[in-house]
Amino acid sequence: RGHHHSRAQVLERAALALRMRQFAEAEQLAAEVLMASRTDTAAASILARALIAQNRGVEAIAPLEKAARRSSDVSIETLLGAALGSAGRRAEAVEQLRRTTARRPPFTPAFQELAGQLAKAGRIDEAIAVVESGLALVPETIDLQLDLARLHLHHNARGKAREILLKAREAAPGRPEILTALARVLVLDGEYAAAADACRHALGLRPDDAMTRADLAACLLEMGERDAGEAHLRSALRNRPEMLGRTTYALATSSHGRFFFRPSAVAKFLQG
Template sequence: MAHCCAGGRATDGIAQLRRTAARRPPYLRSFQELAGQFAKAGQHDEAISTVEAGLALAPDSVDLKLDLGRLLHDTNDFARAARVLTAARDAAPGRLDVLNQLGRVLVLHGDYAAAADAFRRVLAQYPDDRSTRAYLATSLFEQGERDAAEAALRSVIRGQPQLLGRAAFVMAAGSRGRFVFAQRDAARFLGGEAG
């Protein structure tokens, strides 16, 4: 976030960011900073409107589309977030931050196959990203691919026993996952250390 908004001077900072965003040619970072300040203040509609104003001036900005997708995700507008993030992905298919955010939204939107595809593309570049692998497991469980999901969770906790809670949550939270009563049982099932 912009330093102008730190130290209790948020109102002055927002006013300065509004002036910067109004300049032409547009400085897109000012739209992002202003939207971030609105979101931080809980003014999500203002944040969304700010990013949309930036996109009206720079409709090809992948960064603004990503920011809009995140804001829409935060406000539970998953269908619209999925559309915006899909457009961002199509414009920049190699952007892993876009793919990761798109996958997270698609899980919540119920498009598990597309979510799994997005997560696999991220993992192709960063195979040790355990958080993304846990999201992949969620997508796989929801598609009924239990063996693949459990294998993904086993790799999440391999060498990282502190992630057992996350893995157990993924197993229990899905509509097609597994429920384990004790952490020791979850650890044994996933091949981690039994506590």
């Protein structure tokens, strides 16, 4: 077809597009590779991720089923479970993912995907059991520890969540997600100074994380540090106009916040 790109080059471009959240482009490039070689698991994987990201999981099922039959690749099977779930076929998704979590060596994302599907269905205890079974096999996996902490928070088991997150922070001090999750637990326990500290550390690792900046602002407002809180809210909003809801919420719910009748007034205030 006139272009001389090697399959590897096209796949690399597709993977890059996916990372940059350019899902339509990733989809198109991966589909191109699959037309030429129907068995390419890397292309099937990128195509599926791009479709799921566009809420078109239904379309990802057939190519994934084909790839799974040919390769029995755990990551393809896990994506198939995700696609089935996003297409609303949860029972099949759970069945598929249970099979994949039974494979050895264990594939961590399969446990995460299965737990996520169960949690979405409100089956939190089952989700916790899945994550715990994964951690029994690979205890040092930070992603599973984070998931377990978040699931405990669903049940408002804050002590358990805190214990897991403090251990995780020791093991992986460079992971901002641990710090932001810990900050949420501390906020729920009313420990605003400690939460603000965790947020600051997370922002040190990821300065453009607007959500965490809004959380920090909420902590500062709770502590009565209104000017600092409002300054952080402004900067959270500057990069991310879609953060208006979160920042408005922080201002309105904080005991030392401000009250506005109209969202436009908040926007004006924060952008002022």
